Amino acid sequence: VAAHKLKQPLAVAWGYLELLLDDPHLTLSPTSVAYLREIEDSLRSMDDVINKLQQAAAAHTRPSSGDAEILDLE
Numbered sequence: 001v002a003a004h005k006l007k008q009p010l011a012v013a014w015g016y017l018e019l020l021l022d023d024p025h026l027t028l029s030p031t032s033v034a035y036l037r038e039i040e041d042s043l044r045s046m047d048d049v050i051n052k053l054q055q056a057a058a059a060h061t062r063p064s065s066g067d068a069e070i071l072d073l074e
Helices: 002-022 030-055
Strands: 061-063 069-071
Touching: 002 030
Parallel strands: none
Antiparallel strands: 061 069
8 A cells, every 4th residue: 555655656756757858848957957867766766666565475674773673675
């Protein structure tokens, strides 16, 4: 459920990013395009994590600092 709820705003962000990058009437500086490409890379990374969450058959944790455990998606 959580992964599905994360996918929706991610898809919206990705859609607006594509609109910005593909708009023929918008003149973006090379720096702005570089920033948007960094955002694109981050969205792709988020999507990979969400996909792993969706495919996780069982939750596996691994020790972290202190008493905490973290979800291991690998």
